[in-house]
Amino acid sequence: MLRVATAFGVIVLAGLATAHAFEKTYDPLRKLRVEQMSPADPQNGAQIREGAALYAEYCAACHGGALEGAENWQDNNEDGTYKPPPHDDSGHTWHHSDKVLFEYVKLGGEKLFEDYPDIISAMPGFGDSLSDDEIWSVLAFIKASWSEEMRASQEMASKYDPLPDEYRPSLNSTGIAE
Numbered sequence: 001m002l003r004v005a006t007a008f009g010v011i012v013l014a015g016l017a018t019a020h021a022f023e024k025t026y027d028p029l030r031k032l033r034v035e036q037m038s039p040a041d042p043q044n045g046a047q048i049r050e051g052a053a054l055y056a057e058y059c060a061a062c063h064g065g066a067l068e069g070a071e072n073w074q075d076n077n078e079d080g081t082y083k084p085p086p087h088d089d090s091g092h093t094w095h096h097s098d099k100v101l102f103e104y105v106k107l108g109g110e111k112l113f114e115d116y117p118d119i120i121s122a123m124p125g126f127g128d129s130l131s132d133d134e135i136w137s138v139l140a141f142i143k144a145s146w147s148e149e150m151r152a153s154q155e156m157a158s159k160y161d162p163l164p165d166e167y168r169p170s171l172n173s174t175g176i177a178e
């Protein structure tokens with residue numbers, strides 16, 4: 001039994017060593033690795049700085065300069081619309097996958113909920129004013145305000161609701177070397 005296990009270990013190690021040597025010239029796992037990463041990276045300083053400026057310009061008027069949301073945001077307006085919720089830990093932005101957050105900001109609530117006529121959304125779409133990369137930067141800035149627990153929870157939500165390829169920035173703009 002021990003010999004079988006040892007032989008198996010040697011095969012696995014040999015396989016890894018070959019894969020490593022191979023990766024130096026050609027990296028077939030690169031696309032897979034990129035797919036594991038969120039395009040909105042709360043550790044990426046440049047992305048967060050760009051996102052902060054865009055947030056101040058496009059989002060703060062409704063969602064608050066410090067991501068705090070509208071006053072009494074949990075009470076709906078009289079016409080049945082929602083008030084802008086906070087984007088920090090106290091809200092529910094972190095409940096949603098990257099896919100949902102990206103669609104919410106790019107398409108707006110009306111488009112997102114077009115099959116749910118009961119939901120009257122007051123969240124505008126920014127697809128005409130922000131590029132996809134800019135939307136990811138705003139989301140990176142929002143994520144940077146979250147605690148570890150909320151980040152982990154949102155990462156899990158994203159894992160179970162995968163991002164379509166066309167929502168991803170090109171592989172070259174991810175900062176992963178060719």
Ligand code: HEC
Binds near residue numbers: 055083093105109121
């Ligand atoms: C005109 C006011 C307004 C502006 C400007 C605005 N939002 Fe919103 N947003 C809302 C409202 C109201 C909601 C509540 C949900 C709804 O009505 O669909 C919302 C909801 C959201 C949600 C969903 C949150 C959740 O937990 O369900 C996200 C994400 C979001 N906004 C991001 C943004 C970002 C990013 C910007 C700036 C690019 C922005 N919003 C600008 C009004 C606004």
